[in-house]
Amino acid sequence: MPDVINPASLAPPRGYSNGLLFPANGRVLFVAGQIGWDREGHFPSDELAAQFDLALANVLDVVREAGGAPEHVGRLTIYVTDKHEYIAAAKTIGASYRARMGKHYPAMALVQVAALLEDRAKVEIEATAVIP
Numbered sequence: 652m653p654d655v656i657n658p659a660s661l662a663p664p665r666g667y668s669n670g671l672l673f674p675a676n677g678r679v680l681f682v683a684g685q686i687g688w689d690r691e692g693h694f695p696s697d698e699l700a701a702q703f704d705l706a707l708a709n710v711l712d713v714v715r716e717a718g719g720a721p722e723h724v725g726r727l728t729i730y731v732t733d734k735h736e737y738i739a740a741a742k743t744i745g746a747s748y749r750a751r752m753g754k755h756y757p758a759m760a761l762v763q764v765a766a767l768l769e770d771r772a773k774v775e776i777e778a779t780a781v782i783p
Contacts, residue, residue: 653722656671666748671726673725679779680781684775699774707751707752711751717780725757725758726759726779730777731774737761
């Protein structure tokens, strides 16, 4: 398990960690941006919260395929096309996050972008994990 680094000189983080320090004996996995579509490349929903849930599931599928688990994720970058829609869905997104990640909060950033490559995509999540 990594050490959580949250300096007292920073505002307390909410739903993320300022830093995670992993032991040096792991393998680093870079997970490409994953969107909320299924294995056939179809979007089951146009709702941001549902797409977030599936995008995070897709990220974790890559992590598990590499031999890891949610607690091995050190960083998530979340790209959304509408931060106001994200904020409005925050409770549902938070519940989905906790169902998949538990109480593990990696370093995270949320970035609003003009668009994503797939027109129907509302969220894309990329990750970095350290697999023991």
